[in-house]
Amino acid sequence: MEKYDPQAIETKWQRAWEEARAFNTPNTGDADGRDFYLLEMLPYPSGTLHVGQVRNYTQGDVLTHFRRRTGRRVLRPMGYDSFGLNAENAAIRDGGRPREIVEQNIKKIRAQMKRMGWAIDWDRQVASHEPAYYHWTQRLFLQFLNAGQAYRKEAPVKWCPKDQTVLANEQVINGRCERCGTVVESKSLEQWFFRYTTYADELLDEMELLESWPERVLAMQRNWIGRSEGAEILFRVEELDLDIPVFTTRADTLYGATFFVLAPEHSLIAKLVEGTPQQGEVLDYVRRSAARTFVEREEKEKDGVFTGRYAVNPVNDERLPIWVADYVLMEYGSGAIMAVPAHDERDYEFARKYELPVQPVVVPLDGTEPELPYVAKSDDAKLANSGQFSGLPAPEGERAIVAWLGGHARGRPAVSYRLRDWLISRQRYWGSPIPVVHCERCGIVPVPEDELPVLLPEIEDYTPKGKSPLEAAEDWIRVPCPQCGGEGRREADTMDTFVDSSWYFLRYCDPRNDRAAFEPAVVNEWCPVDQYIGGLEHAVMHLLYARYFIKVLNDLGLVDFREPFTRLYNHGWVDMGGAKMSKSKGNVVSPDELVARHSADALRLHILFIGPADARVDWQENGLEGMSRFLRRLWRLGLEVATQPPALAEGALAHKATETIVKVTDDFERRYAYNTAIAAVMELVNDVADDPSAPGARFAVETAVSLIQPAAPHIAEELWERLGHGRLWEEPWPVADPALLQRETFELVVQVNGKVRDRLEVPADLPEDELIARAKESPKVQAHLNGGEIRQTIVVPRKLVNLVVG
RNA sequence: GCGGGCGUGGCGGAAUUGGCAAACGCGCUGGGUUUAGGUCCCAGUGGGGCGGAAGUCCCUUACAGGUUCAAGUCCUGUCGCCCGCACCA
Structure with missing residues (x-):
């Protein structure tokens, strides 16, 4: 018999599919509901594929074939997230140019994908580093700028000293750079942001439009957005005739406020302490705090300094000492808090250290003496020592106090979010230039549409120096102001690569369009994506950014849907040697040798068979x-x-x-x-x-x-x-x-008191009483009945009979 | 601390709606073909008791309770593990 020769067979069919253009799905312009858009997160071409990624794409491939054969026109494209630090760092480390490195890797990855036999429409390939792609990333940026969604501001931002660039909040994990693990620093810099906090509520509420996203992804996004409802309350500094707002979720504890704290970055500090005996000490504390990293601030014992000033509690006119302490974060709420040590662990810790008073104002209904801090906020507690509000259940007391504050113009209900605007500028070379010109006279001027794309120039030295290497490209950076013709300078920062990947799935629909990022009608034909597959590492970053992007484009009238990915699941990653397989950990297993030694089919089956699609597995x-x-x-x-x-x-x-x-x-x-x-x-x-x-x-x-x-x-x-x-x-x-599927007989399981005692092959159409009769006839069953009385009989059609004896 | 999830043979796992626990595969044991190995084929493989054997009985899904005719699956508690967030007021 002829031997199975996988190498010959696989080459033969891969060629046949290519010649037949078997998996190309051209746009037809006549969507009829049979379309199916299957998308997998695109690879980062910093090396070649490893078996962890093979898992992702093989799962998608199965669905592609399956949906095709059930009559759907399946769009299954592929591309490369080819801008970014990995390639740039590799170029610095090993020599060579980022462009050459990613283009070589793209060639290799494409060959690997073909060798795996994946059914991909290669006509639609895109790579985010190509001018034909980032032209439209830039165009979209300008549309965001025009819509007020992109803006520039000076703010304390997170800076990675190793990568020499600012980071988005999403890229900071436990105070460390998500890429390289370095402890991030705080710097005050003028940067570009996308105003995605304006979409915080939509990002939460429109989760309802998602058909089947994993609960954990939704939970992570909810958590990240961190919507809290509470109140804004104004505290007055009488001597200086000014109000300082605080945000609190515990207005019910307002009578328990015993001091007041400002974050060290708070803009009023200088004014508060000017000319006071405390001035030197306070400003010194502010300076020392600024020198601390986020990690240091968090890990050290809480500390702070008294400013010598007082803020007046609007409900009882008590004068609360104002402190400055860096356990209060400038970036959340208003950067100032009312401190209620009796009912907040952090305030309690601080009060104990500096011997500040602790005043309980919420007590359990059952009259027990709670241990402090007593942080419960529920109907099981009521207010005490709270003036006219004493005795009210805590949630009702909160509403009453906020209403009272509203009536006296000292407060109002308010919502606060953990989410910050998305910082998108980077002080690095290998990314899309931000298409604006800085002009001394006109300020920030967008590059005119017909001058796009702003090409990334070839330079020799990519080494990060704390500012973009493009600053040194004098020929490139000097440019006349598009508005007044005067001397201008190009923006030297480049865009976060997550901007590129926030819209790539739209470009796949219309990949060769040279007049626009995409034709809305074409995108609307395919999108939203029917099935998205990717790793959990993007649960917050990429998936939240892309959701935001689509909402903006929808509001701009460019797409007619609100959510980009209808269904999503996360393939589990592959562990190797106790750690997640990844290029950065250097523990990758290449598919190439496995395919050569066995076959692509065997590797495909094995990686599918190794465990449930979403489970982490050991290689x-x-x-x-x-x-x-x-x-x-x-x-x-x-x-x-x-x-x-x-x-x-x-x-x-x-x-x-x-x-x-x-x-x-x-x-x-x-x-x-x-x-x-x-x-x-x-x-x-x-x-x-x-x-x-x-x-x-x-x-x-x-x-x-x-x-x-x-x-x-x-x-x-x-x-x-x-x-x-x-x-x-x-x-x-x-x-x-x-x-x-019809069977003439089936195997009847007979139980006595819930235990299997016999299995009988019986005709499929036997009525219930006949089934019971057969069951009772069984000698094995009779042995367990022991002549006892049958008290109950349960029949599950076509499955079992259970006889209950007393 | 808050949120999400998990715990089944030597291993990966299956059991989808409360109805036969361990499908399928790996590994292992014994045998056969070929024999240079591999391939390939057959049988066995959760634990324990009784039996020469065919069999037969009991136990078993982290642990302890509960609901039910019936629980890996539902409920309560305990233990352990994984993931995300965390000084967010």
């Missing part, structure tokens, strides 16, 4: 050999049944094959359960192997070949051809014949 190579075994077995049976007469759906094998169709279809369509789908096909193949000459064997093998095609397309095509058929990729997905 282990053992099972790969098992998959080769399965493929050889399928090959042998395929060639064997090919000598038999044409397939007839008959006998037990046809029944089993039909059940397998139902199982695999459900696993692909609804459950994303690739592992159990493969197991089901294995079962079917094992059944045929028991007796390859049994009735229906050929039907069973042909069904198995057809069902395994999305997962192992090469061997499936080859066997399909040898079984006398045409192109399997054009073949409709098998449909279960209901008649073949």
